Amino acid sequence: AQSVSQHNHHVILSEAASLELGCNYSYGGTVNLFWYVQYPGQHLQLLLKYFSGDPLVKGIKGFEAEFIKSKFSFNLRKPSVQWSDTAEYFCAVKDTDKLIFGTGTRLQVFP
């Protein structure tokens, strides 16, 4: 079965810094990949998703992710973070009939 690794458990940044959160999945073939965000006290919301085509995927709120098949990676990026990006970020991969989630990365952005 698929698995997902998020190696950054806790990231602390100042506003305007650039962000890159790592995500690796376990095996290749056709993959459907997602990034979800969970703001404090809220439910998960979809940031972006990749199914096929252009490996650079643009999502909401200025986020983007790049699918690199050779590296089994789907890293999330944002050129300049804001305080309001403080949240927990989850990478997920679809595996037959469910989503497999990573353990999450907690991002704290300080003004």
Add this chain to the structure above:
Amino acid sequence: EAQVTQNPRYLITVTGKKLTVTCSQNMNHEYMSWYRQDPGLGLRQIYYSMNVEVTDKGDVPEGYKVSRKEKRNFPLILESPSPNQTSLYFCASSLSVTDYTDTQYFGPGTRLTVL
């Protein structure tokens, strides 16, 4: 408004007292799922349902039951809750999980504490 609703949002109970967390979606989705979220473990799937009267175990089904008598509702039942079921629970739905372009929509979460 398209949404997934869960009730209650917060619940404190005692060991052994049966409880039900309701989940309802108004998007006519076929697929529904329950997850629990624990610090450092991410989200883990408890049970899922591909359609009415079709349910299957996820990764952590022990101690939970579900039913899917109607398309819109997918309640999670804890027959005899224990402290290790203290967690944040999310219900999710999607149109059809077999459609590779499909996206899951999540409910607001239910924070359960079992004393």
